[in-house]
Amino acid sequence: MCGRRLCISACAVVSLLLVILGVGVLLGFDHIFRYILNKEVSLSEHSRAFPMWKDPSHETKIRFFFFNVTNPNEVLIGEKPSVKEVGPYTYRANWIKHNITFHDNGTMSYKETKRYYFDRESSVGPETDEIMTVNVPFVTTAQLLKEQNFIIRGIASLSLSGLGQRIFISRSVGQLTFGGYPDILVLLGSVIDSGRPRPGQPGFNIGDVFSHGYRTVIDMLGSLVDPDKQGTNGKFGYMVNKNDTIDGEYTIFTGEDDISKVNQVYEFNKHRKLEVWPGDECNTLTGTLGHIRPPLSKSNEQVMFIPDICRSIPLESIGYESFKGLKVKRFIAGPTAFDSGQQRSENECFAAGRTLPDGGANLGPCKQGAPLVLSFPHFLYADSSYRADVDGMNPDPNKHQFFFNSEPTLGVTVNVRGRIQVSVVLERVFGLGPFSRVAEGVLPLFWQETRVEAREDTVKLLRTIVQLPEYSQWGSVGLIVVSSVLLAASTFLLFRPRVTRREITKVQPIAIDVKKPGDATCGDVFPNKVERILQNGLDRIPNSFGITAVRNNFINELKNTRRTSEPSAPAEINIYKT
Incomplete structure (x- = not known):
């Protein structure tokens, strides 16, 4: 009995803790999720978003x-x-x-x-x-x-x-x-642009014009000899x-x-x-x-x-x-x-x-x-x-x-x-x-x-992450419901045995009145029916918490009494509650 009560008590405690956990997750998940999300979506070196940003699929x-x-x-x-x-x-x-x-x-x-x-x-x-x-x-x-x-x-x-x-x-x-494609105007513009004054440099630099123009012409001549080495100078x-x-x-x-x-x-x-x-x-x-x-x-x-x-x-x-x-x-x-x-x-x-x-x-x-x-x-x-x-x-x-x-x-x-x-x-x-x-x-x-x-694999991953809050919320609701049912059942089982036993011990005693034949109120009852009548009467009593043993002992005592008394005539047995 103690082991059974201990298991029920443990189940009730665990159920209560699960209810508290479910409510806590349901109320605080948004804050937790936002914190994790901000940390993982940032482009810091160790975040989960960083490799996806660096090498996108x-x-x-x-x-x-x-x-x-x-x-x-x-x-x-x-x-x-x-x-x-x-x-x-x-x-x-x-x-x-x-x-x-x-x-x-x-x-x-x-x-x-x-x-x-x-x-x-x-x-x-x-x-x-x-x-x-x-x-x-x-x-x-x-x-x-x-x-x-x-x-x-x-x-x-x-x-x-x-x-x-x-x-x-x-x-x-x-x-x-x-x-x-080669364009003479682009070539001239590139050469002239190279001679424009740079920041902090006064006037037009004719030296840059000639040097840049020389390099541009060399690049163009080189592309004619080897098309694989075409430059972009002078091209539009x-x-x-x-x-x-x-x-x-x-x-x-x-x-x-x-x-x-x-x-x-x-x-x-x-x-x-x-x-x-x-x-x-x-x-x-x-x-x-x-x-x-x-x-x-x-x-x-x-x-x-x-x-x-x-x-x-x-x-x-x-x-x-x-x-x-x-x-x-x-x-x-x-x-x-x-x-x-x-x-x-x-x-x-x-x-x-x-x-x-x-x-x-x-x-x-x-x-x-x-x-x-x-x-x-x-x-x-x-x-x-x-x-x-x-x-x-x-x-x-x-x-x-x-x-x-x-x-x-x-x-x-x-x-x-x-x-x-x-x-x-x-x-x-x-x-x-x-x-x-x-x-x-x-x-x-x-x-x-x-x-x-x-790509599809990236979208699938995003769908899973996005649905996580919804899954978590429904999971929290489910956890609260199941835990509440277990808590209620554990509480019922924990206190129900005491109430039942207290009610059973109040069973009223049964009195048996054996009357002689010839009484005006009695009918004839044969001895072989005594056991059956007693059995039928006692069968109506709930068979729980040891009542079977009480019933059997009562029947045996009654049988012994009948044998030792040896009545001269069949007796009528009337069973009633007092």
Whole structure:
């Protein structure tokens, strides 16, 4: 009995402890989970997020869509340009982070080598496909000459015509992207640029001009002898010097000291500010690089720094969606991202002397003064005047929207569609040959999509981590319910035996009255029925806690009494309670 009571008591104590544990986990899990999450999502050297950030398992591709000019001759005489989109031409990307250094101020620095490989299977054609496009170096030169007097423009016009320069040229996809093509104007610009005074150096350095020009010519001659050793000096291409190269040194916050700053840019190329735009506000480094946001962040705004365009762009949340079964929060670059400054005053300094309608941003200061315009593909969200200047524009948010999807609990980006269009400004320059009658406007050159997607194994891992709080909460509820039932059952069993025994000991005694035959109130009862009557009567008494032994002893005593008394006649036995 003592061992049984001890087991029941132990079960009750354990059940009570489990109830307390379940309630504690249910009430305190959010704080515990947030603490662990902040520690593991930070980019500290020993966090779980660090190796995923350093060597992501995402699939990254860069896709180019070119605008082939279908009526170049008509454009030269002032007619509206007509373009046809050709693409995609896809390149697989491999981005490798290295030279990672942690600093005492909660930041780390690293460099990233970016390599690209043409993916023919995901492209509409080979890299040798020809595109009729604008000669950007020639247009850039014309813009520089626009402010010169008529005599200089006339001399320049003869010189440029002698060099075979035309507004529209046909080049291959490979040349327009990473390969580049030799261009005399780029060569001259590179040589002249080398002689510009450096900080702290007065005047023009003619020595640098000759030395740099000598090296450039040697590189070009070497590429003719050995095409595998082609240099990029004197070449033009939208992605020249971008393949298998380092685009700069980044310094970002790790989030170890303040998780709200995780992945935010602190320095770029060891500078706290850019030196590109005329205003400090536009040169300020803001935002993240898009890999990770602060976990459990409820903010509906995000700023992304894009080094290739020398600026940050704002994004805003439009709600939740599903990506491979994972709930994600979508952020898009909306209509005001490339606002001219009318709606977003902080964008005024991006104009840099070139006023453009809303939806287009001056890219010239970032690209050595070239008259380039940044927008979303097909002038999505842009002023209607852009689409009025050219035929062939069909903006579609489903195809041309810039967005990324972030898992809201962990802040990990799982899906990106970075879509940007580059266009060129065509303006008439009187006295400069073909530019005297050219149709004016903003002519699209190409648009580029940076496509990043997390692989299935990564998404599966994220789903497991994200569902952990829900599983834990339901597990806590289940633990509380089961433990409460066990506690109630243990308490009942622990106190129930005492009550039952106390009730049994109060059984009223049974009296047996044996009467002689002939009594008026008695019937005849034969001796062989005595035992059966007694047995039937006693069987109604509960058979528990030793009553069987009492019953049997009582029957035996009655039998012995019957034998010794030897009644002369059958007796009637009446059983009743007293």
